[in-house]
Amino acid sequence: MALSQLASSSPSRSVNLLKPLLSAISLHRPISTDTTPITVETSVPFTAHQCEAPSRTVQTNAQELLNFFRDMAVMRRMEIAADSLYKAKLIRGFCHLYDGQEAVAVGMEAALTKKDCIITSYRDHCTFVGRDGTLLEVFAELMGRQAGCSKGKGGSMHFYKKDSNFYGGHGIVGAQVPLGCGLAFAQKYCKDEAVTFALYGDGAANQGQLFEALNISALWNLPAILVCENNHYGMGTAEWRAAKSPAYYKRGDYAPGLKVDGMDALAVKQACAFAKEHALKNGPIILEMDTYRYHGHSMSDPGSTYRTRDEITGVRQERDPIERIRKLILLHDLATEKELKDIEKEVRKEVDDAIAQAKENPVPEPSKLFSDVYAKGLGVESFGADRKEVRATLA
């Protein structure tokens, strides 16, 4: 089947700089498991601060590229579905969407293992999925149901998956950076030979506690990688209005930094692998991911009062991370357009099924109001709004 499809999309017709290294023979194998190496160049070279930039030549393969495509398609579809659910009032409160930024989550996972830790801000849905969170856990949590990853107690900003070393999900801008450095401290203390990626935005990049944590991490040589997901807007404030120096990869001063095209999953992968190796030996490093969010800051922000619609559509046309991978896959004949469309259809169904399942899932039991206040409740009493009516003993 692969061969016949290949005949219809012969590579010899398109002349370009990047040709598949192997001929049609390799396509005998099912496309999703082909690990024959493919070499690709990143969109732009890396810009380095206080270190030597890694090569812009990245090793990948069909399996990885197709996984990138699928994973990003899941994330994209999930966030768009969350938008609809929010407008239908099934999701309440805050909802910060990540569509446009998928390459960061996906490229990072390709460079890490689940022994490495990730901690991020409130824009955490896709990062959670990257750490093996399920769609049901996402939608159920967003809708405040029992099957949610935090059993409905957390909400959009408080997704966690400790068994995959994903530490949330934090609502206070910038707080996750010292916390992430603390994770790195613990990894070093336990001699785990693993690293922590602490993600934050261009808005959080000016937080004092970030510099406090970076200072300590550098003094103590902690395996901490600070990743600035620079989507160029801190809520409604453009980076040049908030930062005297928006060269976030340089803001670490004594700490090395790298500026990365955050819309290129392979560039992200390369940078993260480089950063991991660096941090294990030499302590903290900053990665600035040049990325973009299509949605506003949150569902209550249209996202068009502080930037033009032309800008948004421009990025979507020129730099969309999923389209980049799609073009790469087609260029190397790793799959046909129809196969990719089928994947997207499959993904859409997966997302719809998860939403349907989440909608059926019950809300938490009223007794759960008082659960998990403490890990060890000591039989202490707690109270509801009317303490003569509602009291509980904390286990």
Added chain:
Amino acid sequence: MLGVVRQKMLGQSLPKIRPVVSVLRSYSSAAKQMTVRDALNSALDEEMSADPKVFLMGEEVGEYQGAYKISKGLLDKYGPERVRDTPITEAGFAGIGVGAAYYGLKPVVEFMTFNFSMQAIDHIINSAAKSNYMSAGQMSVPIVFRGPNGAAAGVGAQHSQCYAAWYASCPGLKVLTPYSSEDARGLLKAAIRDPDPVVFLENELLYGESFPVSDEVLDSSFCLPIGKAKIERVGRDVTITAFSKMVGHALKAAEILEKDGIDAEVINLRSIRPLDRSTINASVRKTNRLITVEEGFPQHGVGAEICASVVEESFAYLDAPVERIAGADIPMPYAANLERMAVPQVEDIVRAAKRACYRSVPLAAAA
């Protein structure tokens, strides 16, 4: 610098840091004395020895031997990996401590005084206290934040605040307030072993005070339960609740009251959150009169909570309105005479107890 001043003021030689248990056993009838400082030091030492996941972090805890010498000798014994001197960046190092606790370590984070904890309060409340709840049990935070709390002597408004009421209002935290050396040892050990975030409020003026300690207290397995108050002095006529340094004041007040035929029951709260409402209420049901004593600001204070609890649970047993003795409702002044008026004195407690017992008309405050 403050720690150095403290050392010069304490003329007498301090007892050894390590408890001399074997010598004690042969002198079981003689009560061993131990300062609160040594009690805290020995508790830290024993818990670090017992569990390699426990580590200490804070300003001057290592090479300086501790701003108040609480961590003396620990750097030498456990090394720089486990006794970490930090820069003067509370938000940063408190956050790092909480992150380490997320991963499963057991940090003891020292604030040189709790006034500086305000720089880190977001991490104490939002990153530590609420995490177990928000994550439905995935992220427990076995951290201890400790350090001196409340007024010292002449340190002025920015260095004298009591934070018991602030931290104790927050669900998800446990807040402990040791008074004696027994309290210091037992509660610090309990705090370090506890899987939840504990705010451990010490008192600088108590560090040098000596208290008798039994063999049991000196044993390395000694631990006090969290959430249980101690009745320091049994009485019949009026209940006086207090915590930290004020327990000493309450006991002195009780001695004075005894001469006037008033038998006061003094409760050392030990734990502000959880608050031992049942011990307090049982006592009030016995004595029918209550004085709450605290050093901190009066509005929305610990005494207000205790009063509300007693009104809710034991209203019919009260023979007099609940009296609150608290710090003055002002920032702490420097001048010694004003400072004395800003903090509860023994005579304030005595006067309030008499009011509760005789319903005498209270004197108007001097303008």
